Amino acid sequence: MCAYILIAEDDGMQAELIRRLLVKEGHEAVVVSDGRAALDAARDRRPDLVILDVMLPGLDGFGVCRVLRRDADIPVLMLTARSAEDDLLLGLDLGADDYMTKPYSPRELLARIRIVLRRTLRPVEESPVLRLGAITVDPVRHEVTCDGTEVGCTPGEFAILNAMVAEPERVFSRRQLLEHTRGYDRASTERAVTMHIMNLRKKIEPDPSSPVRLLTVFGVGYKLVEGGALSGDRGPA
Template identity: 70%
Template sequence: MCAHVLVAEDDEMQAELIRRSLLSEGHTATVVHDGRAALQAARDLRPDLLVLDLMLPVIDGFGVCRVLRRDDDVPVLMLTARNTEDDLLLGLELGADDYITKPYSPRELMARIRTVLRRSGRGGDGRQEDTVVRTAGLAVDPVRHEVRCDGVPVECTPAEFEILLAMAAEPERVFTRRQLLQRTRGLDRASTERAVDVHIMNLRRKIEDDPRRPARLLTVFGVGYKLSGGRG
């Protein structure tokens, strides 16, 4: 796997450590130190991954993520010293694919980067499945990492894609939040199942005619969620 990673980190020493770690893994890296520069570099360079510190000057990481998600699906790995649940969930709502809290080890960060790249199908190490999964008016293509809803392309973050792919492959199966969480970030660290609720909410906005009254992505109260195959 070789990917181009954009690193947005205002701590120059920390940014240099990340850059060296990426180079040692065979990646290329571009480093910027404020949010405005991060947005410009993301648009100009089209990186495979953005490693984004939340506490950036000029435009903070939340602002960067909010602007990027209007027209860009680059995977985002957030770096944060703020580990409150509300902050982390806000980052996920804005379209971040994963987060890591400071302090962290370079080894952990590189493992997380590999996971996000693998899930997103970027950096030359994507999925190898060759079957489009079709159900409920949805077509989920694991090779091209594409989703269509009633024939219309749907932009999904890597985490949203993993959830939708898992549920589309087994329509009518009820998944617990923990099972869906395992599909997105795994169980190798403390996490919150509320993150799954955020991803489901975002998916409903994209695939439901009325997200407040979902017909595809259904809640099974007291258990979790299921994808109804009735429309496919």
């Protein structure tokens, strides 16, 4: 699986390390060192993935991610030297597909990249259109419609919704949903699933504060139903 990957990293040594790892894996990789250059490069040629450092000069990684999400549906893996949970949640809320804190293992970075690419570059024959009530998920076109209207989802949100539409009424724990979005059972990032659920409710629920489709099963996790709420299951994230 060969992909075109844009690396936005102002640390020259880190950028070159990532570039060499990707080229060795058979990918095409391009490096830029500031936020404005990242946006220009992404507009000149749409990448299959952007590896995005948060602390970029000029326009930081959060600003780049915000613009990328506004203009296109490009998977984003953010890198940062800051470990604050608020930064993690902000990155995911802006639409980042994954978030890694420096220093990181090159092997883990490659594993995360493979997971994102397997999901976003999946062959057509493996991705049937899924439907549950008013919700339709098309993994090939990476499109979601709800009540006849197209809904924009980040890659993480899409991965969760795709998994839940494929198994309606099944109760997923946060850790199980994390496996679909990250591929790792890391308890420190399970709160990210809650953020994705909150964002999905804003997009598919008639009233996000009183969900009737994406339900909380207290003490267990979440489930997706056709539309009717079951007494005792519904609640906030």
